[in-house]
Amino acid sequence: MSPTPTLHLPAVSVFYDPSLFPHSVWAALENDPRSSNIIYATAAKIAKAGASLDPCNLWVVCWAVGQGSEVMFVLSCTKGPIDDYPIFIYTPLPRDILTDDFLYPPILSMVRAIQAHVPPERVFSVFALDAVSDKFASTWTAETSIRLADQPVYYHAKLLCCTKATIKDIAQEEHPSVEMRPARDADASKLARLCHGFSSMSEPFVLTEQQAFYEASTLIRNGEAWIYATDQPGHDTEITCMVAVTRTTDSVSAITKVFTSSNWRSHRHAQRLVHFVCARLLQEKESVVLYVAHNNQAAEKVYRRVKFVAHSSARDESELADSWKELGFDREVVQLGHW
Structure with missing residues (x-):
């Protein structure tokens, strides 16, 4: 033997x-x-x-x-x-x-x-x-x-990336009732609702409302949250969509959270906000990356419209994303x- x-x-x-x-x-x-x-x-x-x-x-x-x-x-x-x-x-x-x-x-x-x-x-x-x-x-x-x-x-x-070479020019709507910007301290409660909504779809990592408020406050304090805010006549300003950017190196920033309020889906707020954030990040970074679930075709469609493309580490330069x-x-x- x-x-x-x-x-x-x-x-x-x-x-x-x-x-x-x-x-x-x-x-x-x-x-x-x-x-x-x-x-x-x-x-x-x-x-x-x-x-x-x-x-x-x-x-x-x-x-x-x-x-x-x-x-x-x-x-x-x-x-x-x-x-x-x-x-x-x-x-x-x-x-x-x-x-x-x-x-x-x-x-x-x-x-x-x-x-x-x-x-x-x-x-x-x-x-x-x-x-x-x-x-x-x-x-x-x-x-x-x-x-x-x-x-x-x-x-x-799958891992997707966006660069200055790939990002698509998208005509942003200019309307006095719409604002895309970094989140502020006054936005914490409204941002927390979106953080809570995102986590509720991220089993098993579901946050309590208190934890979601802490996360929102932390994102704001670190300058890592961007929002799509809209004013409706007779109503308070509503934050309809959020983007979080929490991992950054000298050349790469990662979008780690995108979430739209259920009342505002199919209005392309996520597409506009992701593009807005990417355009600003790419003023200083070489690329922006994010992960999108294989079974989340709606989200991938948003990112593809902004012109996120597959990132591959294969030697044959495969077009299939890692x-x-x-x-x-x-x-x-x-x-x-x-x-």
Whole structure:
């Protein structure tokens, strides 16, 4: 009987302070700043702030075997303004090489690193390219005996981007009763209703009204919320649509929330506001990115009208957008966070 071949696991490094990332890690994030934005933006913000570090935040970097400082994967386990974020995983590698056999050693290395540094209930979900999420989930279950949730696919989406070269000129309506602008403190209560409405469609990450107000206030304080406001005769100003932009690096901004009040759908307020926000962001950024669920054709139609296009990491320059998946773990065992 032939001996079982030895499994060579790639080396990993664990960081609690992103300012200590070696240059090769920042270079890997910058290699594809659109795909890495979900990790890059938070790490860069914390590194730049130089404030006291939250011990709940950590990053795991997985290095290529025998390749010195070549980065294969960056994993983040961080906290957001409301609660813990999912496990996010980014790779600078092209998606078409991410086979099951290729992924197992680096994913196992990262899983064991996470096990050594955070309690297992902290890992409530993982969000990454489809193949990476699938392999992380199966490996995590094998190593911890924590199974997936009964309905494990929390989010399944494609990554789209918009640039100065792609954005479409859209004639914005000029009407004294319509205003598109950053949200202000006085808008907090109305904005909170939209935040609450968005979360009610984002199971299992549903906010209470109090949490939604806190989120709205935080977005306003950070200058991350944009609104479409309309005045109707005999009524108070109504905020009909919101756009949140919460992840920003030097070259990329990410739209992380778009929501229109149910009373104002089919009026193209979202299209106008998304275009308005993108046009302003692209005065300073090279691109704007967002995720759109595979089954949300109405939203994708809005983004395509603004001329968002597929973002692909495939070597063959495929026109198919990268597909990302969030898989959740057994909610009777884990502590659900929020993003």
